Amino acid sequence: MQTDIHMSEWQRNYFIVTSDTSTPGQKADAYRSQILHIQHAWANSDISQNCAANLFKTFVEKYSEIIDSDNVERGLNNYAKDILTMVKYQQNESDKWQSALTPNNVMELKCIQAMMRAGKMFEMPLKAQIDISIDKQVTESVSSNVPNHTLSSGHGESVVGAGLSNYVTQATEICEKPSTSKCYRNDIFSPKAGVTCSVLPVTMNDVSSRALTGSNESAFNSSLKSTSNACSGQDLSSAPSAFSARMGNLGKRKTFAVSSEDNSNISSGSTHKLVPREGSNIPWNEKKNNENKASGFKTAKEQLWVDQQKKFQNHPQHIPLPSYGGTKKSLGAGRSRGPFGKFVPPLPKQDGNGNTGMPVKSNGTGSTELTYPIDERLKNIEPKMIELIMHEIMDHGPPVNWDDIAGVEFAKTTIKEIVVWPMLRPDIFTGLRGPPKGILLFGPPGTGKTLIGKCIACQSGATFFSISASSLTSKWVGEGEKMVRALFTVARFQQPAVIFIDEIDSLLSQRGDGEHESSRRIKTEFLVQLDGVATSSEDRILVVGATNRPQEIDEAARRRLVKRLYIPLPEASARKQIVSCLMSKEHCSLTEEEIDLIVKKSDGFSGADMTQLCREASLGPIRSLQTLDITTVRPEQVRSIAFQDFESAFKTVRPSVSSTDLELYETWNQMFGSGR
């Protein structure tokens, strides 16, 4: 079956690459796809090593012809784009790119020194120009003359030969300099004598040890070719152009390597084939880890892992640090990884023994190495969705405290008791004391339901996933149920987690005849997931639903949201707190009595109405500047906010909740609510 799929896709790709009507972009995609298939087939041992290497070489060459060609009809000419993309994606969030390339430390490079030691001189002085792309399109150009030194291959032939005019090789290796643990990148090599020559900051040993693994294998292969060809003084104008940098990630599945014989031949100009290294089953990640360990450089993934370890070492009682707000849990999801980018799965939970569930491999020397989590459960989730969840649904807003929420004391106390404490101390809240898995906040609009949801996540140290139910039904049309599944799966990895579903009524509304098939599917999936969370005692996931139409919620869903808390309109004391709090941040001359008067006049206002009232009043002093020109007025000329501004504001801001609506909430609360 699997083979059938590959065959038909293969045929389709073949048709695309041979068709005259296909665009270069389509052809490039088709080649990429074919290359992936080759890797896949090889990884599954469907084809032999030699066959894989040959096919790989052929297709990569064809692919690079399209990618690198500057003919608008036949090629994409996206060198620059690729390089910039790579620079962007390879950047470690926790470790800003720093260029370690200076004229001095270029001279310290092993390869340069080895060449200098060899004592062979070029016929012409070398001018080295190193273009270092740092972060987003910031280019630092370090130009240095290297007088009295010339580079030699050690075989008497110049590395920079004449007649290399139009040949540009793209080298993409990122080198870690062990002593400084800085990264430097040397991207474009134009071995055109006397014009520009960039020095590849990689020693020949590096070449062999890196063995064309990982994300840069193909480009590396290309650079090897150019190096070896150049070493032998051949004219490179006919050499195949560089492979696209994007090909890089292909190598992550199985290690491609240059054999040691190949390596020994590098400087003698022999052809270096990209072949899977025999018996090599060291995953790319591990190799990369080893290199990184040696250099001190950490990838974002490694940094995340280290952070996670620290977090749990410092909090052995499973008391997690607040993740919402204060520190951003980016998990690398904040950046896109490009078409071939590999999703970095979020970390799975830890058990009581500090076991993360992550595979730890012994390398046979007694020390253990970390490999990164590849969980079966995430396998069936589309990476696109996971990225979306991490990007759009995982909330990283400013922290919210309980004090920021005025009034609603009963709801706050209940939530602290049944949600926050159990999340902080799961060891005490076991059995019957275990937290509910679903709660519902209901009440009139603008009373702080969303605010409470954020506060729960913030105060319990949980990862906060915030999604509006209407976006599930509208934004991901036809994919809503997949999204729900993906959301719960990712949440399981990010435990403790709070999934906040605003406007939950539109997701879990009563079943009706006119109900759309897709929303029915979403609802079913949601109930299934909720049941899964509810029945698993290990999962520390809380679903918080918020609605201002509780009566529309399906009874099956209602049952699963066991605690239903009424969030009413703020009482006088709460309204006073809101006004005082907001006014304390402004230039204001309200007396205590005036505030009391405002509170009295605002009976029936929701929290959001009160906020709006204050905003409106704060514009009063600006409006009174009639005679002055707003563009020239100085801040100190603006008078303080006074009671009269509130009086004017009351003329335009009215309560948004009607008394009939309020009655409905009260009735529903008496029937289904968890309040006293």
Ligand SMILES: Nc1ncnc2c1ncn2[C@@H]1O[C@H](COP(=O)(O)OP(=O)(O)OP(=O)(O)O)[C@@H](O)[C@H]1O
């Ligand atoms: N109890 C409160 N204390 C302080 N501010 C509040 C309170 N209630 C509402 N607000 C203010 O109103 C804004 C809107 O509140 P929020 O979004 O939490 O309301 P909501 O109940 O979720 O409304 P909706 O049902 O329409 O989604 C808040 O950002 C906050 O400024």
Ligand SMILES: [Mg+2]
């Ligand atoms: Mg809301």
